Amino acid sequence: MTGWAIVAEGLLKAYRKNRALDGFDLQVAAGTVCGLLGPNGAGKTTAVRVLSTLVRFDAGRALVAGADVVREPGLVRERISLTGQYAAVDEVLSGWQNLVMFGRLSHLGKREAKRRADELLGEFGLADAAGRSAVEYSGGMRRRLDLAASLIRRPEVLFLDEPTTGLDPASRTQVWGAVRKLVAEGTTVLLTTQYLDEADQLADRISVVDAGRVIAEGTPDELKGVDRLEVVVHDAGQLTQTAALLSGTADVDTRRVRVVVTDRVAAMTEALRKLEEAGIAVDDIGIRRPTLDEAFLQLTGGKG
Template identity: 55%
Template sequence: MSYAIEAEGLVKRYGETAALDGIDLRVRTGTVLGVLGPNGAGKTTAVRILATLVAPDAGRALVGGFDVTRQAGKVRELIGLTGQYASVDEKLTGVQNLVLMGRLLGLSRSEARARAAALLSRFGLTDAADRLAGGYSGGMRRRLDLAVSLVSRPRILFLDEPTTGLDPHARGELWDAVRELVADGVTVLLTTQYLEEADQLADDLLVIDAGRTAASGSPGELKSLAGGHRLDVRPLLAADVEKAESILRTRAEGGLLSVPVHDLSVPPALLRALDDAGIVLAEHALRLPSLDDVFRTLTGAEK
């Protein structure tokens, strides 16, 4: 098995805060690792270390077989990075952004123009090529940002929350672009707060919380961590929510209570207990866990 990215014991401190507190990760060549975690979990810090933008305080990481601290130049030749905050120059047009990057990477003027045209076409931006990037919609800007990071034809790509703030259509388009890259053999490490995104794109997942690994495995493996099934119930009356919370021993979110069910004989008993307490339900359902349930189980809400 060959790994495009391997990291062990990564630690990064900012004053008192341990942004990363001992993270291990591995990404098999040609696959997608999804790094999930709530705000402040350390996702961007991990990406910045692997992309050679900051040095770790401890630990070791190899990207494409090169050490991120001792061989940073070699690593930079192999990677592309799309940051959480778009890095396109708003005062340049789409095509100018791409040509500029090509020139910075040492392409001739004509090579840079050809590469820009190919990427604009690939990301559906040809018609917008001569408009200032500052006037692009959020989705167009993300696509341009991704295109800029692909000018160098990276074999390893880091995407830090690539679809945050995009509408479902724009998100779907970006997912397709990532899938195409992976089909071409590119290895991707992407961070996200969207479980659905991780489920759609990632072969393997790493869930981090407060700088530490909370869980890792395939999406299927993580779902099985959340238990077999879930019982969701919604009391008809808001006044009954608290009573239902104490019967089901869980906290409601938006009036909905959701409990893991390990034994299918349990739901009828729970529903009877609610009924005995005089709680009328607006809805109830037994369903399989989603990655959202896993995330909540692992990162606090159900600890």
């Protein structure tokens, strides 16, 4: 298993008649970010709970940070950290006190716990609020504090279950920066998120989950697919002619012709030449790649 920080093979987890995981397979390379995407109820959170030793699975095999999840759960817990969907901080303590407490609970020395608390408060934009009680923090600030707490020990593997839900764009950007820094230092991250742009920004590879199993995986670009030339003709009567001219497919409702291309510049240049020679007027022309949202909806049959 050298080189893999997370390995799951044929995981099964059933709650009565409902199979939350049904043949779940996953491999995550060390020092990378894997985005786990899927519609609600697909099994993402169950997978995180199983891999982080919070829930026992019924069948299969799983290794995390080189340790067997079933036979060596204590060793797994020593090497990982988990941030769930909801902030779990002590609202009576100040932000700084929270982080020092988490540091001490993680067996850091008093001096190191304080140093690490100061460092993380700065990274997450909370230094000015370090002495304030967490009950006075906004929801976004509490979320950032919770994330900072999960990074106290610089874990080998970090599970992030929808870490930026409810955060404003500036706070999300700060979280992204912290995740990138952590990965650059060698930590592996398994990220579940409802924000596909977040997965696009952070993930080296993405696994799409549906009905308890991985149905597609690849880099964000691989999942998005190929570039397309799109032409919107001015006269709907010329739509069929344009599709034939460019060897594309026509959409009558939008007066749009789509053509799969490999060389973006050459394809655009050649299309413009052909359209001009044929006297076909267009309202719009451009090269675009499907978004990750479009790819996700296609893979999951439109389920959100």
